[in-house]
Amino acid sequence: MQLVCVLERQIFDFLGYQWAPILANFVHIIIVILGLFGTIQYRPRYITGYAVWLVLWVTWNVFVICFYLEAGDLSKVIYL
Template sequence: MGCCSGRCTLAFICGMQLVSVFERQIIDFLGYQWAPILTNFLHIIVVILGLFGTIQFRPRYVTGYAAWLVIWMTWNVFIICFYLEVGELSKDSDLVLTFNLSMHRSWWMENGPGCRVTPVSPPPSWAPEDHRYISIAGCLMEFQFVEVAHSSLQILLANWRTQHHGYNW
């Protein structure tokens, strides 16, 4: 075995995916985005199984992990298209990412780099009583681009693993 075998590289990539998806999971929990929370949870489970398959030399686990990566990349392409409003998709829709259970959006909308949140008072008559109506200004990077960057990182990690290292152990 060389200094950095295929197994070592795959274990490293799985570790990087776990770190990045845990960070993403926390952010999605803060924004009450239920579809990404469920998908991230599935990804965490599959990556752990892929890591186990790599360490224990279980080809079926690694093959399942590789098959999941195709679904995972497709999901992340959808997220990119959603936030960039490709076609009929709208980032302002509650139905898609929150299953219409809440009015929450991306956590980055209010907490992005440099964002200043100011409550609007009095709130408009159409605003629900249990939600505050706010104005957001001064963001160095709009929230949709932060979300696109997160999804792009996930695609890069999944693609780097499949493109450059194949399945040689």
């Protein structure tokens, strides 16, 4: 399910010109595949790497959501 959602977001990112999210989504796809491989083959290093990446990915997504909702001190307006 997670892989399908990332692939869908990757398609929408290709419609725009934001290359950083495209690269981040590509890295996420690779790590999800390695995490699935590590789970099937029981490779603790892959599972640990996937768990660390998942925490970073969720943290980043929460930050982006809070930024766009302007929660707390986060604001899209730049004051000079």
